[in-house]
Amino acid sequence: MHFSKMHGAGNDFIVLDLRDGNPPPLPPVCSRLADRHFGVGCDQILTVEAPRSAGAVAAYRIWNADGSASGQCGNGARCIAAWLVRDGAAPTDGAFAIESPAGVHPVTRDGEGGFVIDMGAPRFAPADVPLAGVDDERDDYALQIDGETLHFGAVSLGNPHAVIEVADVDAAEVARIGSLLQASATFPQSVNVGFAQVLAPEHIRLRVFERGVGETLACGSGACAAVAVLARRGRVLADADVGVQLPGGSLRIRHDTAADTLFMGGPAAFVFEGIMVI
CATH class of the missing domain: 3.10.310.10 (Diaminopimelate Epimerase; Chain A, domain 1)
Structure with missing residues (x-):
């Protein structure tokens, strides 16, 4: 081969x-x-x-x-x-x-x-992600797992993503929390879990725990998902390049709101x- x-x-x-x-x-x-x-x-x-x-x-x-x-x-x-x-x-x-x-x-x-x-349009509707047992589209979802409440945004880029904003991406419990969300019945197709730290409106750090793989050095669709979720909350800029710093390198993501599409460069x-x- x-x-x-x-x-x-x-x-x-x-x-x-x-x-x-x-x-x-x-x-x-x-x-x-x-x-x-x-x-x-x-x-x-x-x-x-x-x-x-x-x-x-x-x-x-x-x-x-x-x-x-x-x-x-x-x-x-x-x-x-x-x-x-x-x-x-x-x-x-x-x-x-x-x-x-x-x-x-x-x-x-x-x-x-x-x-x-x-990369196309981000899809936020719960049925598109998909999220089971969720009817209303929200910027922030709360899920009770093992006695703790996990807050996340959810979006589909053709694959499901949960995005968790953290104060320090280095200290994030990526494997533990990523595994919990992937095993949750709320995500019937499992989910890629991103942990995003906002450094500035045009700069974030990101780690991603991917379904079927584990944590990777970079995730392009995860970078798009993080920018889409954070731009919707007003945490990063829309219609401008946002630098996404991942463990393996950096990507440039721009959400063109007029066309409702995400561009990824790298x-x-x-x-x-x-x-x-x-």
Whole structure:
């Protein structure tokens, strides 16, 4: 099995070319590929596939380290864009579109060698996240778990996100609280849990505990979710670039309120090429 190893701000991926119609790897194969001791090692596996919609140069799907499917991956989208440019399937300069399970995403180059992805509209309705047993859309939800009250915002970017604002992201109990929310029946599809510290209206720090993976060095859709939730509360700027500092690097997120879409900019890097015998 030939693969490309890539990362976006430390969020790392194995990219497989399945445009010939081969099926995606089964969960045991995903687990073996993702294993950092006995396999290649990654947060997610990305499969490049033939486009399903007119206008897209290719489609891609996302598989977590445990083999479960994901609806969106922002850092992965930039890596797919870079992979397609290197492959010759997408133009070196100019705009093109790629297709995730969540929809079609226009892509442009930025001035720093990276890519800007149109991530689409944030969806706040409880049914869209989804949140079970919640009828009214709110900026802040409170959930009683194990004798404590957890406050969070919730949004879908094609995958579910909970965003918790904290005073100090370094001191946040990321694994404990992330696991509690992921196991809660309130999130029937589980959830990616972001812990955001606002440093300034145009600058935040963020850690994300991803479903099916655990804490990652970066999460592109999580960065978009954090900015969407915090901008709605007036905690960060809308219609302006907000720098999101993650453990593995920084991303630029802008919520264009007129178009109701989120733009995510950042790097995409090739690490190595390889062949793994399965």
